[in-house]
Amino acid sequence: xxxxxxxxxxxxxxxxxxxxxxxxxxxxxxxxxxxxxxxxxxxxxxxxxxxxxxxxxxxxxxxxxxxxxxxxxxxxxxxxxxxxxxxxxxxxxxxxxxxxxxxxxxxxxxxxxxxxxxxxxxxxxxxxxxxxxxxxxxxxxxxxxxxxxxxxxxxxxxxxxxxxxxxxxxxxxxxxxxxxxxxxxxxxxxxxxxxxxxxxxxxxxxxxxxxxxxxxxxxxxxxxxxxxxxxxxxxxxxxxxxxxxxxxxxxxxxxxxxxxxxxxxxxxxxxxxxxxxxxxxxxxxxxxxxxxxxxxxxxxxxxxxxxxxxxxxxxxxxxxxxxxxxxxxxxxxxxxxxxxxxxxxxxxxxxxxxxxxxxxxxxxxxxxxxxxxxxxxxxxxxxxxxxxxxxxxxxxxxxxxxxxxxxxxxxxxxxxxxxxxxxxxxxxxxxxxxxxxxxxxxxxxxxxxxxxxxxxxxxxxxxxxxxxxxxxxxxxxxxxxxxxxxxxxxxxxxxxxxxxxxxxxxxxxxxxxxxxxxxxxxxxxxxxxxxxxxxxxxxxxxxxxxxxxxxxxxxxxxxxxxxxxxxxxxxxxxxxxxxxxxxxxxxxxxx
Numbered sequence: 012x013x014x015x016x017x018x019x020x021x022x023x024x025x026x027x028x029x030x031x032x033x034x035x036x037x038x039x040x041x042x043x044x045x046x047x048x049x050x051x052x053x054x055x056x057x058x059x060x061x062x063x064x065x066x067x068x069x070x071x072x073x074x075x076x077x078x079x080x081x082x083x084x085x086x087x088x089x090x091x092x093x094x095x096x097x098x099x100x101x102x103x104x105x106x107x108x109x110x111x112x113x114x115x116x117x118x119x120x121x122x123x124x125x126x127x128x129x130x131x132x133x134x135x136x137x138x139x140x141x142x143x144x145x146x147x148x149x150x151x152x153x154x155x156x157x158x159x160x161x162x163x164x165x166x167x168x169x170x171x172x173x174x175x176x177x178x179x180x181x182x183x184x185x186x187x188x189x190x191x192x193x194x195x196x197x198x199x200x201x202x203x204x205x206x207x208x209x210x211x212x213x214x215x216x217x218x219x220x221x222x223x224x225x226x227x228x229x230x231x232x233x234x235x236x237x238x239x240x241x242x243x244x245x246x247x248x249x250x251x252x253x254x255x256x257x258x259x260x261x262x263x264x265x266x267x268x269x270x271x272x273x274x275x276x277x278x279x280x281x282x283x284x285x286x287x288x289x290x291x292x293x294x295x296x297x298x299x300x301x302x303x304x305x306x307x308x309x310x311x312x313x314x315x316x317x318x319x320x321x322x323x324x325x326x327x328x329x330x331x332x333x334x335x336x337x338x339x340x341x342x343x344x345x346x347x348x349x350x351x352x353x354x355x356x357x358x359x360x361x362x363x364x365x366x367x368x369x370x371x372x373x374x375x376x377x378x379x380x381x382x383x384x385x386x387x388x389x390x391x392x393x394x395x396x397x398x399x400x401x402x403x404x405x406x407x408x409x410x411x412x413x414x415x416x417x418x419x420x421x422x423x424x425x426x427x428x429x430x431x432x433x434x435x436x437x438x439x440x441x442x443x444x445x446x447x448x449x450x451x452x453x454x455x456x457x458x459x460x461x462x463x464x465x466x467x468x469x470x471x472x473x474x475x476x477x478x479x480x481x482x483x484x485x486x487x488x489x490x491x492x493x494x495x496x497x498x499x500x501x502x503x504x505x506x507x508x509x510x511x512x513x514x515x516x517x518x519x520x521x522x523x524x525x526x527x528x529x530x531x532x533x534x535x536x537x538x539x540x541x542x543x544x545x546x547x548x549x550x551x552x553x554x555x556x557x558x559x560x561x562x563x564x565x566x567x568x569x570x571x572x573x574x575x576x577x578x579x580x581x582x583x584x585x586x587x588x589x590x591x592x593x594x595x596x597x598x599x600x601x602x
Contacts, residue, residue, distance in 0.1 A: 033052075033055065033109070033144055034107075035051075035061055035105035035145070036050065036527070037049075037105055037147075037149050037521075037526055038520070038521045038524040038525055039147070039149065039532040039538030040149075040524045041149045041152065041155035042155060043155055043601065044098050044151050046517055046600065047514040047517035048151070048517075049091065049092070049517070049526060050092045051089050051091050051439050051526060052079065053088070054088035055110075056109075058079065058108075060077060060078055060079055061079055061106065062076060062105065062107070062108075063077055063097055063103055063104075065102070066101075066148060071104075075094060075097055077094045077105075079092045081439070082436065082439025082441075083436050083438045083439065083459075084438075085437050085438035085457065085459075086528055086572070089438075089439035089440070090439065091439045091440075091441075095514070098151075100151055100152045100153070101150070101151055102148050102149070105145070107144055108136065108141050108143050109141065109142065109144065110141055111142045114139040114141075147539065154601060157233060159559065160237075160594060160598060161237060161559075162536070162537065162558055163534070163559045163561065163593070164226075164239070164594075165557070165559050166557050166560045166561070166585070166590055167219065167223070168242065170204045170557070170587070171202075171203060172201065172203060172204055173185060173201050173202075175245065179557070184200065184211075184264070185200055199253075199264055200249070201249030202216055202246055202263070202264075203216050203245075203246055203587060204216075205586060206580075206584050206586045207547040207584060211264040212262055212263045212264065212265040213262060214262070214390050215586070215587060215588060216246070217250060217285060218587065218591050218592075219246055219587045220243065220246060220247065220289070220591070222590065222591030222592065223239050223243050223246075223591075223594075224243070224288050225598050226594060227239050227240070227243070229601075230602055240293060240296070243289060247304070251304075254307055257310075257314055258310035258311045258314030259314050259315070260282040282308075282311055283311040283334070283338040284334045284341070286307050287345050288337075288341045289301070290302070290304040290305040290341075291341060291344055305345055305346075309342070312339070312351075327361070329399050330391040330392075330399075332358055332362040332402070333372075333395075333399040333400075333401065333402035333403070334395070334398050335358045335402070336358045336359055336406050337402040339351050339354040339355035340355050340402075340405035341405065341409075342354075343355055343409050343410070344409050352410065352413075355410065356406075358402075359406045359415065359419055360415070362402065362403055366399075366422055368425070368429075369425070369429045369433065370425035370427070370429030370431070371426070389485060392468070394492075395495070396495060397495030397498060397499045398495075400496075400500075400502075400503060401502060403422060404423060404503055404506060407419040407423065408502070408506060420506060420507060423507065424503075424507060426499075426503065427503050430443075430447075431443060431496070431500060433460065433462075435515050435518070440518065440526065440528075441518030441522075442466060442489075442522050443466075443515075444465060445465060445467065445492040446465055447462055447463065448464065455469055455569050455570070455571065456571070457571050465567065466489060466571055467488070468486055468487055468489070468567065486581040487563050487566065487581055487586070488533075488562070488581055488582050489564050489567075490533060490562065490589035491588050491592050493519045493523060494519060494520070494589065494593045494595070497519035497520055497596040497599075497600075498592065498596050498599055500519070501516045501599045504516070523593055524538060525539065525540070527565065529573070529575045531575055533564045534559060534560070534593070535557060535558060535561075536556065536557075536558030536560075537558070537559065542562065542575050542576070542577045542582050542583040543577030543578045543583055544556055544562075544578070544583045544585070546578060560585035561585060561586070561589045561592075562582070562584065562585050562586075562589070563580070563581060563582055563583070563585075
């Protein structure tokens with residue numbers, strides 16, 4: 012990731028955001044025919060409905076009229092419409108009629124005449140000062156994102172590190188890498204570059220495995236076509252090479268010549284979480300490699316179970332417990348072992364004990380953590396919020412007949428019906444916040460229904476404890492949290508047999524694919540209005556613009572208003588964690 016400039020983003024007044032356009036906002040990359048579909052428009056006097064029109068080679072078909080309803084006023088006053096009833100594949104546009112000017116003194120056509128002819132209807136509306144604003148075309152089909160996922164797979168290939176035939180800078184970083192502990196330098200090849208800075212530290216790039224595994228889990232047809240196992244193995248061989256004989260995982264290559272040896276939470280629990288998932292998916296097709304991955308996971312789990320404390324305190328926090336739940340569930344599904352079943356049950360109980368009555372998981376039972384001096388915690392808070400509901404979902408899915416299973420499902424239902432449903436109405440886009448605070452409201456925190464929260468990472472947060480690097484401020488967009496919660500909601504909907512969580516998950520993807528106040532698709536080279544990408548500052552020639560790369564997305568100012576800043580790494584830099592979450596959500600919703 013790049014470094015945050017010293018200048019702060021401009022301060023914005025609450026609900027003062029006004030776009031530079033007035034048009035229906037839709038997903039740029041379309042909708043699944045059998046899935047949820049949404050349109051959002053800036054509120055205006057007299058606007059109460061939208062039309063969804065199918066486009067033909069010549070002209071258009073009759074329209075579907077969609078009622079519009081006021082959404083919550085976070086991000087300003089917007090109207091939302093749901094046209095999920097439309098299931099016919101095709102190319103469509105959305106339109107809304109509104110009063111632009113006072114109109115002519117006399118209408119040129121009577122109402123009865125104009126109703127017989129679309130052109131005359133348009134002329135009659137114009138005579139009254141009414142015009143229509145149209146969206147660009149969007150598709151409705153059963154597989155609208157398959158080509159996007161193919162391009163997103165290309166991001167992994169372009170970012171390969173080492174002597175890959177696909178890496179954009181191949182061969183790269185094939186020589187000895189100096190170790191931070193002074194031991195002999197040695198080559199450490201493989202893995203992926205995290206962003207545009209050649210970084211390969213485990214907390215950033217290990218999560219790249221998640222998107223590939225989710226693709227293999229939910230869309231095995233597409234995973235086979237794209238040879239996802241080959242990409243998984245390229246990345247995973249690097250992670251396996253970083254495992255200490257005691258079980259934990261080293262921090263990895265952070266700068267061009269740094270080899271960290273820290274055994275922190277992200278470098279072990281996430282390795283643990285990925286290995287048994289890979290082993291389970293490929294134990295039939297690749298049995299020897301799957302066995303190797305399972306053994307690595309078991310060593311890692313044994314090490315961390317022996318550590319009584321957590322990464323930040325004397326007890327384990329939500330981030331640790333969420334990933335541990337996922338890992339124990341996968342280990343149980345791989346082995347059928349009563350030992351891992353017991354671990355999964357115990358970890359699930361500990362995780363549920365930290366859940367607030369409204370369904371959200373804070374970082375611990377009492378008191379907020381201060382991430383400003385802890386790189387690991389800052390990454391966890393900004394990227395991995397979704398692992399609490401996702402980890403508990405994994406346990407509930409792996410052990411559906413357990414005596415505690417009804418309690419696990421009730422906990423997940425509180426998350427969906429409490430936290431998620433509450434905030435789905437706080438803004439017209441249905442986007443969920445990344446964090447709820449327990450302290451009193453401040454000028455940098457929103458309040459609603461007695462809750463203090465932010466949608467975007469607090470810009471005052473600063474990462475000053477980054478191994479091998481100078482002290483830098485840090486900020487990221489909201490794509491990881493948005494897409495991560497979407498994946499978790501899909502899992503919860505599947506477990507509970509409910510459609511509402513999956514519909515809300517679709518709204519998280521919609522935000523990423525352009526249904527946001529900027530009409531900006533957050534996958535580079537696709538859709539419209541991508542932010543200007545961050546220009547690399549570390550070396551020349553710079554990393555190329557990789558079509559299909561997931562961007563960090565809108566970041567927040569002091570008032571928690573969305574800001575899309577072109578050329579700023581917090582918005583316009585592609586980065587593997589959000590890329591992976593987006594791929595995972597897209598694959599899940601396409602299944």
